[in-house]
Amino acid sequence: EAGVAQSPRYKIIEKRQSVAFWCNPISGHATLYWYQQILGQGPKLLIQFQNNGVVDDSQLPKDRFSAERLKGVDSTLKIQPAKLEDSAVYLCASSPRIAGGGETQYFGPGTRLLVL
């Protein structure tokens, strides 16, 4: 089966600009996650969707970050405006069952963002 797809793979922007990332999860997976991974650290969960509803966005900086999962399939994560500290890899993951069960997560290759 096809894995989690993400685009773009790399993005360089100037601070205060906007940027959007796209994720297409594995077909049929109900739960979708966005993580931020700063260099040298582990991934940090930003937001978790179950179908098209938000399950957990407690660590999402809502003043500048937004995410949606229309129709419960693919998802976009937006940063507006970007700050230097947003430079990181943004990982998308999906899992087949409903959220809350600690299921195996399947990760995409990530989008590497550099904010200058």
Add this chain to the structure above:
Amino acid sequence: SQQGEEDPQALSIQEGENATMNCSYKTSINNLQWYRQNSGRGLVHLILIRSNEREKHSGRLRVTLDTSKKSSSLLITASRAADTASYFCAPSSGSRLTFGEGTQLTVNP
């Protein structure tokens, strides 16, 4: 939070040797998962061990779980250069997975 803490932070061994990485956590869990991340790539799930299991094997991987000590270990036997990667544990108590900083394993040919 239920963040796992991996130890050591970095490990360098020769090809063919065994590599052991440890993970500690703070509260009760439903399961604990181990993931691998090659440089510049996404994470890959390695193994999941449930709270009522003590040991699990998958190929050259052996994971143990001691819930009384709130710790887990990942053993990679007969390591290969291709095992060079960061390894993360992720304890789960039914909500989100919370990753630690990881162990950077380098296997020298």
